[in-house]
Amino acid sequence: MSASSLRKTKVKTASASNKWIRQAGSAIHGRGVYARRAIPAGERIAEYTGERITKAEALRRDEARLARLRRGGDGSVYVFELNKRHDLDGRLSRNIVRFINHSCAPNCETAVVRGHVWISALRDIAGGEELTYDYGFPYSEWRNHPCCCGAPDCVGFIVNKAQRWRVRRILKRERKRP
Numbered sequence: 001m002s003a004s005s006l007r008k009t010k011v012k013t014a015s016a017s018n019k020w021i022r023q024a025g026s027a028i029h030g031r032g033v034y035a036r037r038a039i040p041a042g043e044r045i046a047e048y049t050g051e052r053i054t055k056a057e058a059l060r061r062d063e064a065r066l067a068r069l070r071r072g073g074d075g076s077v078y079v080f081e082l083n084k085r086h087d088l089d090g091r092l093s094r095n096i097v098r099f100i101n102h103s104c105a106p107n108c109e110t111a112v113v114r115g116h117v118w119i120s121a122l123r124d125i126a127g128g129e130e131l132t133y134d135y136g137f138p139y140s141e142w143r144n145h146p147c148c149c150g151a152p153d154c155v156g157f158i159v160n161k162a163q164r165w166r167v168r169r170i171l172k173r174e175r176k177r178p
């Protein structure tokens with residue numbers, strides 16, 4: 001995709017401000033998103049907005065991301081899986097929701113409702129707390145995504161919850177090797 005066609009691409013943006021959240025530097029990674037005030041459990045906090053792209057385009061962009069990473073650039077993943085055919089690329093969105101980091105013990109969850117991705121509080125969140133959700137990355141890519149969430153049961157890599165036991169088992173075996 002050329003730079004000019006990228007400029008013409010319609011990117012769905014949301015307001016950069018939101019009464020619940022603000023962005024700031026994070027101990028987990030780069031920028032993060034923090035609660036401006038106490039957020040009650042179940043509150044729908046914000047929408048993850050971005051450009052709706054096909055899986056083929058998402059794959060192309062991921063290859064470009066990996067190439068950037070190999071050159072020492074930014075390897076951050078901003079693509080959110082919408083459904084079997086489409087993804088949402090938040091990279092060019094003005095929405096600060098794209099800065100929410102992953103945690104193995106998250107305080108938020110995501111839900112896709114009629115093509116919109118919503119971030120909601122999983123539990124009561126105190127003002128000032130960093131917001132996180134589980135990225136649920138696939139098992140096949142776990143080694144590419146080290147996790148720095150700092151949760152007591154962090155597996156050390158960003159991988160979906162159902163496969164974490166496998167990663168733990170592999171890491172345990174590797175530690176035992178002389």
Ligand SMILES: C[S@@+](CC[C@H](N)C(=O)[O-])C[C@H]1O[C@@H](n2cnc3c(N)ncnc32)[C@H](O)[C@@H]1O
Pocket residue numbers: 026028029030031032075076077078098099100101102103146147148149158
């Ligand atoms: C959507 S961005 C999140 C915002 C990011 N902190 C930033 O400053 O742009 C996703 C990227 O942030 C990083 N990241 C998010 N959660 C992380 C975690 N728990 N441990 C390490 N890196 C994380 C990874 O590079 C990931 O690809």
Ligand SMILES: [Zn+2]
Pocket residue numbers: 103104105147148149150151154155156157
């Ligand atoms: Zn973790």
